Amino acid sequence: MKRLYFIGIFALLTITTIFIWSKSYYTEQEEAYVILPVEKGTALIPSEKGVFERSEFANDYATMRDDYKGGRSLDTYYDNRAYHGAPPSIPHPIINELTMGGKSCLKCHENGGYVAKFKAFTPVVPHPEKVNCRQCHVPQKTTGLFKAIHSREFPTPSINNEAFIGAPPVIPHQIQLHENCLACHAGPAAPVEIRVLHPERSNCRQCHVLNNKETTDIGDFIR
Ligand code: HEC
Ligand code: HEC
Ligand code: HEC
Ligand code: HEC
Known part of the structure; x- marks a missing residue:
């Protein structure tokens, strides 16, 4: 009887040990790898998501940057907008007046090209x-008449705001609708003044900080 009692206790302890050990072993394995939100497809900082969006083309942009000269300037860029941040008008004819755009516009505008x-x-x-392109972009009807509103009469953010020569200039515009940096800053259609010399550096906002505050020049500091 006493023998059976000891065997029973021994068996119980063995089972408990195995149970506890295996549970802690598997729990430990689970926690050894924490899936980052980025890997799950959710962005940590939503405004940062687009920063990496065209990076698969970054090396092409970097190697092609000497091949093309000229192109748009900031003046022609703004000529097509009613004010800073406004959707540009469509400067070319549209085949089907009734479409909202979508795939037919993306054929050219998704990756660019001549x-x-x-x-x-x-x-x-x-x-x-945003596939309903023409919800926001309207065709340009005239370039001659009715040009009283010239966008340059509204203030636009200035470029070359860096703390010292060689420092990364601040981002002078808002981030909303501007998440995808390489779309406007790289490739042959980007305005020459803001065409980036280093499209291959993927994390733009690592070095360029946001500044859309109004600043006024306080002049030289005199002790
Ligand atoms: C055949 C290729 C092609 C198609 C299709 C096309 N576009 Fe364009 N789009 C261009 C080109 C090229 C330019 C630049 C024109 C210029 O700079 O004179 C342009 C310019 C624009 C601009 C002005 C951008 C700016 O920054 O000033 C807008 C807006 C635009 N297109 C919208 C559309 C919409 C909306 C559609 C669909 C209804 C569309 N495009 C279809 C080739 C195309
Ligand atoms: C919700 C409104 C909205 C919709 C829908 C929309 N856009 Fe835009 N788009 C804008 C605004 C606003 C800007 C100007 C961003 C800025 O300069 O701040 C812009 C800018 C652009 C530019 C200029 C980029 C550059 O480098 O100059 C092009 C090209 C363009 N849109 C094409 C399209 C096409 C093609 C579609 C459809 C697939 C589309 N848009 C749908 C609002 C919209
Ligand atoms: C819709 C087009 C567009 C997008 C998208 C965009 N930018 Fe810009 N960026 C501009 C324009 C235009 C200027 C010139 C100043 C102005 O008019 O806003 C500019 C200016 C800048 C400058 C100042 C350049 C200088 O020489 O001082 C920096 C830095 C910059 N952008 C960084 C970024 C970063 C980083 C992103 C992505 C988060 C981005 N931009 C997305 C259009 C764009
Ligand atoms: C490692 C830091 C770093 C990263 C990452 C970076 N930049 Fe820059 N950027 C700089 C510096 C520094 C300058 C000033 C260059 C100079 O004065 O020689 C600059 C200049 C610029 C300019 C002004 C025009 C020019 O090329 O001189 C633009 C526009 C710009 N960067 C956009 C971008 C964009 C878009 C990205 C993401 C693809 C990016 N930067 C990533 C450091 C960085």
């Missing part, structure tokens, strides 16, 4: 997911 018919490089769309 269009001989328009004698211009296609600006890449920073927001290909």
